[in-house]
Amino acid sequence: xxxxxxxxxxxxxxxxxxHLEMDEVREPATHDQKGRDEKSWDDIVRDAKQATQREHSLxxxxxxxxxxxxxxWSVFVSAACVMEGYDTAFVPSLFALKAFQRDFxxxxxxxxxxxxxWQTGLSLSGKVGIIIGILLNGYLAEKYGMKRLMxxxxxxxxxFTFILVFGQxxxxxxxxxxxxxxxxxxFNTTAPAYASEVCPMVLRGYLTTFxxxxxxxxxxxxxxxxxxxxxxxxxxxxxxxxxxxxxxPVPLFVGMLFCPESPWWLLRQDRLEEAEQSLKRLSxxxxxxxxxxxxxxHTDRMERETETxxxxxxxxxxxxRRTEIAAITWALPIFSGLPLQPFNTYFFExxxxxxxxxxxxxxxxxxxxxxxxxGSWFLITWFGRRSICLAGLSIMTVVLLVMGCVGFAPSxxxxxxxxxxxxxxxxxxxxxxxxxxxxxxxxxEVSATRLRxxxxxxxxxSFYFFYIIFNVATPYMLNPTQAGWKGKTGxxxxxxxxxxxxxxxxxxxxxxxxxxxxxDILFRKRVPARKFxxxxxxPYSDELTEEVxxxx
Numbered sequence: 251x252x253x254x255x256x257x258x259x260x261x262x263x264x265x266x267x268x269h270l271e272m273d274e275v276r277e278p279a280t281h282d283q284k285g286r287d288e289k290s291w292d293d294i295v296r297d298a299k300q301a302t303q304r305e306h307s308l309x310x311x312x313x314x315x316x317x318x319x320x321x322x323w324s325v326f327v328s329a330a331c332v333m334e335g336y337d338t339a340f341v342p343s344l345f346a347l348k349a350f351q352r353d354f355x356x357x358x359x360x361x362x363x364x365x366x367x368w369q370t371g372l373s374l375s376g377k378v379g380i381i382i383g384i385l386l387n388g389y390l391a392e393k394y395g396m397k398r399l400m401x402x403x404x405x406x407x408x409x410f411t412f413i414l415v416f417g418q419x420x421x422x423x424x425x426x427x428x429x430x431x432x433x434x435x436x437f438n439t440t441a442p443a444y445a446s447e448v449c450p451m452v453l454r455g456y457l458t459t460f461x462x463x464x465x466x467x468x469x470x471x472x473x474x475x476x477x478x479x480x481x482x483x484x485x486x487x488x489x490x491x492x493x494x495x496x497x498x499p500v501p502l503f504v505g506m507l508f509c510p511e512s513p514w515w516l517l518r519q520d521r522l523e524e525a526e527q528s529l530k531r532l533s534x535x536x537x538x539x540x541x542x543x544x545x546x547x548h549t550d551r552m553e554r555e556t557e558t559x560x561x562x563x564x565x566x567x568x569x570x571r572r573t574e575i576a577a578i579t580w581a582l583p584i585f586s587g588l589p590l591q592p593f594n595t596y597f598f599e600x601x602x603x604x605x606x607x608x609x610x611x612x613x614x615x616x617x618x619x620x621x622x623x624x625g626s627w628f629l630i631t632w633f634g635r636r637s638i639c640l641a642g643l644s645i646m647t648v649v650l651l652v653m654g655c656v657g658f659a660p661s662x663x664x665x666x667x668x669x670x671x672x673x674x675x676x677x678x679x680x681x682x683x684x685x686x687x688x689x690x691x692x693x694x695e696v697s698a699t700r701l702r703x704x705x706x707x708x709x710x711x712s713f714y715f716f717y718i719i720f721n722v723a724t725p726y727m728l729n730p731t732q733a734g735w736k737g738k739t740g741x742x743x744x745x746x747x748x749x750x751x752x753x754x755x756x757x758x759x760x761x762x763x764x765x766x767x768x769x770d771i772l773f774r775k776r777v778p779a780r781k782f783x784x785x786x787x788x789p790y791s792d793e794l795t796e797e798v799x800x801x802x
Contacts, residue, residue, distance in 0.1 A: 297544035299790045302765055304538070305451045305545075310631070313452045320532040323509055324445040324457045326502075328464050330400065330437040333407065333498050334380070335468025337434070339591075340491055341427065342373050343476050343612065349487035354420055368420055369725040375424045377714045377721075379431020380438070384714070387436040388707035392518075392559065396440050397511050403433035404503040407495075414492040430495075439706050446694035446702070447514040448532050451765055455630040458694045459687030463623045466682065470616040477613055514699055517546055518559070549699060549767040559700045564708055568773045569698060576693045576709030578753060581716045582639070582685050585746035586646050587677055589720040590739065611671055618675055622682030634760045634783065635688050635695075642684020643754060647747040649677050654741030673740070685750075689713075695761045698770060756780075765789075 314321065344350045345364045355362030364372075390399050410433075413426030438461070445457040475494060479487040510532060516525035525546070529539045556567065564573045629638050653673035697705030727739045759782035761769065767789045777785050 294544045294547055295790055297541045298548035298767075301538070301541035301545035302767065302789070304541070305765055306763070308450055308452050310452055313450050316535045316538075317449060317453065317533055319534065320448045320450075321453065321457065323532065324448055325460060326505055326509065327396075327400070327444045328441040328457075328461045330404075330498070330502055331441050331461050331464040332468040332471075333495060334376075334434040334438055335465030336472045336495065337376055337427075337430065337468075338465070339469035339472040339612075339616070340476065341376065342369070343472065344372070344488055345369055347476065347480060347487055349479075349483050349485065352483070353485060366725045370722050371424055372420065372427065373721050373725070374718050375427035376431040376434065377718055379428040380435035381431075381711050381714050383432040383435020383437075384439050384707045384710045385435075386432070387439045388561065388704040391436075391440060391443070391703050392515070395511050395515055395519075396444055397506060397509055399436060400440060400506050400509075401503060403436050404499040404506065407433040408499045411492070411495045414495070415489055435710075439703070439710050442690045442694040443702050443706055444512055447512045447699075448510075451763070454695060455635075455688075455691050455762070456627055458691040459623065459626055459630065461690045462626075462682065462687035463620065466616055466620045466623055470613070470620060473612045473616050477610065513543075514546060514702075517543075517550055518700060545765070545767070549765075549770065552767065552770060553698050553700045559704075561704050561708075564701055564704055568776065569701060569705075571776075572696050572698065572701075572773055573705055573708055575696045575758065576705050577712035579692045579696070579758065580689050580709040580713040582643070582750050582754070583681070583689055584713065584716040584720055585743070585750045586643055586681060586685055587650055587740070587743035587747065588681070588686075589717065589724045590674065590743070591678065591681075611675070615675055615678055619678045619682040619686075622679040623687050625683045626687045629683065630688070630691070630762070634762045635692050636754065636758050636760045636779075636783075638684050639688055639692075639754050639758060640751065642680055643747055643751045646677060646680045646684075647744050647751065649673055649680060650740040650744035650747055652740075653677070654738050654744055657738035657740065692758070692761060695764075695766075695769065696759075699766050 308316075348361075351362045351364060354368070355364045387399070407430060410426060410429040413429065414423060417423045417426055441461050441464075442458050445461070446454055449457050471494075472491065475491045479490055510528045511524070513525040513528040513532070516522075516528055522543075526539060526543055529542055533539065533542075556563075556569075563569055626638070650673075653670055656669045656673065693706055693709045694702070724739070727742070757779050759772070759777075759779040761782070764772070764782075768787055771787050771789055772782055772785060775785075775787075
């Protein structure tokens with residue numbers, strides 16, 4: 251072993267790398283070196299245990315006081331997701347825009363309509379690009395780091411926006427959406443991973459669910475912009491909203507130049523000194539950096555015993571269960587009715603509301619969603635992820651059932667138009683206070699740290715896999731030239747939402763209040779989902795093994 255001192259005996263003000271070599275931490279020596287290496291590892295375990303105890307005792311206000319920079323940088327990285335939220339709401343709303351219908355639609359009754367195939371194609375084209383971006387992110391982010399990858403993506407999204415602004419045909423717009431989707435996919439998988447890696451345990455839920463708020467902010471901006479251009483009949487009615495997508499990349503690019511890299515990624519790259527410096531940039535409490543890094547080293551070593559960090563690992567052993575939870579959790583928003591959300595303006599219009607009122611209802615729709623996400627922050631302070639999801643999905647099932655039943659009222663019934671629209675607004679409040687934001691939190695927490703990027707990528711692509719399937723069907727269900735189900739579409743989602751409740755009850759564990767190391771142990775011991783909250787563990791036993799003192 252190196253003649254330098256051990257981790258536990260050093261002054262906290264001195265860099266850890268002055269006293270510790272990474273190879274000694276991960277590969278203890280044998281024979282004559284064994285005694286000294288065991289002492290070094292014992293010191294790491296001691297400091298890691300101290301950091302874990304501090305994580306459990308840290309209160310919300312104290313965490314905000316100690317980690318304001320971590321909060322600020324996490325919020326900054328997540329701000330990139332505003333762009334996807336904007337486009338997600340903007341493109342389907344084009345189908346209700348008179349100028350867009352005139353320039354790209356086909357004759358229908360007294361006006362024009364965008365055909366269902368093109369509604370489907372344009373709505374899903376961005377998702378195709380996002381899937382590509384998500385898969386690339388799982389590899390590129392681990393190889394090059396979050397910071398460099400995000401900088402490149404800001405440049406690409408600025409270039410691809412030109413296609414959308416100057417495109418004069420539906421095929422060109424479709425290609426532009428696919429290309430823009432690639433950086434969007436990287437943004438929405440990098441943001442939850444970064445948020446979960448730079449903040450203490452007590453802040454994880456708030457910063458990961460904040461990503462859902464960025465989507466709503468983007469959707470709300472989109473609704474306001476479209477409301478402002480809805481009465482315009484020139485091509486600027488839709489070109490102005492496209493052009494506004496240039497407003498985000500430049501300031502985000504400049505800010506990203508100063509953003510600290512994820513300390514977990516630096517640790518996985520054996521760049522221990524840089525990981526320590528990154529931790530110091532994220533915390534105002536410099537004396538705690540040594541213990542935090544020791545906890546990270548301890549967790550990383552345990553995971554290296556079973557995981558190499560490849561996509562294959564996500565489908566082997568206990569990590570298969572974690573991948574299942576990530577994939578299904580991010581599919582739950584789809585099963586609970588999310589495919590209706592991008593078509594909300596069109597939905598309101600088909601429900602019988604006048605065009606301008608439909609756009610006004612869309613603004614109210616996203617405003618309620620924003621309030622719902624803020625409300626979720628209060629709920630996660632007092633309740634667990636599992637409890638909130640169970641309650642939210644159960645009530646959403648009832649709301650969707652009511653919406654579907656009201657849809658059977660005759661079109662001459664004016665009250666049914668407002669009732670159907672009101673049910674969709676109630677639904678979005680329930681969605682954004684429960685499964686909507688918590689999906690980001692759960693998927694970020696459930697994965698092993700060495701597999702986080704890839705597990706998030708698999709989970710997020712599960713979201714878009716089901717999103718594409720349902721979004722292919724949704725325009726046909728709503729479009730008057732096809733099935734014309736209108737509000738009755740709620741019955742389909744009431745059924746899938748009920749199935750989601752069953753899965754959550756039996757398969758979704760409670761992750762609140764657990765460090766990543768404790769979650770590793772719970773999954774390795776195959777503790778049932780319903781017993782996660784009550785199970786007590788000792789991650790710092792002499793053999794560094796998992797001790798479950800309360801079994802199912």
